[in-house]
Amino acid sequence: MTSSFPTAANNLSTLYEQDYYLWLETTARLLQEGQLSVLDVANLLEEIEDMGRSEKRAVYSNLKILLIHLLKYSYQSEKRSSSWLASIVEHRQRLKKAFKESPSLQPYFTEIFNECYQDARELASAETGLEIERFPVETPFTPEETLDSDYLPD
Template sequence: MTTQIRTLYEQDFCLWLEETIKLLEEGRLSNVDLAHLLEELIGMSNSERSALENNLTIILMHLLKYAYQPEKRSNSWRVTIREHRRRISKAFKKSPSLKRYFAEVFEECYQDARALAADETMILLERFPAVCPFTPDESLNPDYLPN
């Protein structure tokens, strides 16, 4: 790998991407800035996982608010739930392996959602169940809302 391509990463990321693509297409693997390429690929994977966690946490927080503050239910809450379910559904279509990660982080996301719901609603954290009252399937079901 030339020092030039490595320097390019710091100076012009878009051009670095274009040059890296070109090198890969031409099969000139020894010229590829492998360290930065791996860094970017790992970052992309982490970004997909982080987006999944954020979307799931928002869904669970709004489901809790919907269940525990029926008098404050709004179209805005339903739209938020629907939008974040849609985002997860699209992510699963694009990357089916994220379903496994979804299962791994479901309870952790619920705990985050529980704390956020307590902060937002001013309901004591202890009033929300310690274990998620919604199944993973319910949380993603476009027709499900708690009573």
């Protein structure tokens, strides 16, 4: 089977800069056809590495947002809203889906949990107008509670 896509590696490298989507299609087709020697390996490796970083950034972001809303839910009980609750549910779902699709991200979740909490603590203070000291330095939530669909802070 012959491809109608560009096949010279230097053309692929140029294509990467000029039309990213076409580069993706071409690279996928070349992989399907087993034309490995023609691949733009440098850019392909960069994209694969970036995909891993992107997955980690998504875990970090979802966890931080989840922790912010758990803090707000806990420390501003008089202002609890359905949007806070919806955000808690949504970001739990996103994290659970990420772990289902990529179980190897779970150790990363544990690794960044405390760092995320510190960022969430700072943002929760900014969003609520409460002094940062109002929020405990040590997280009041365990990683398990954070992901538990039935858990809400008192």
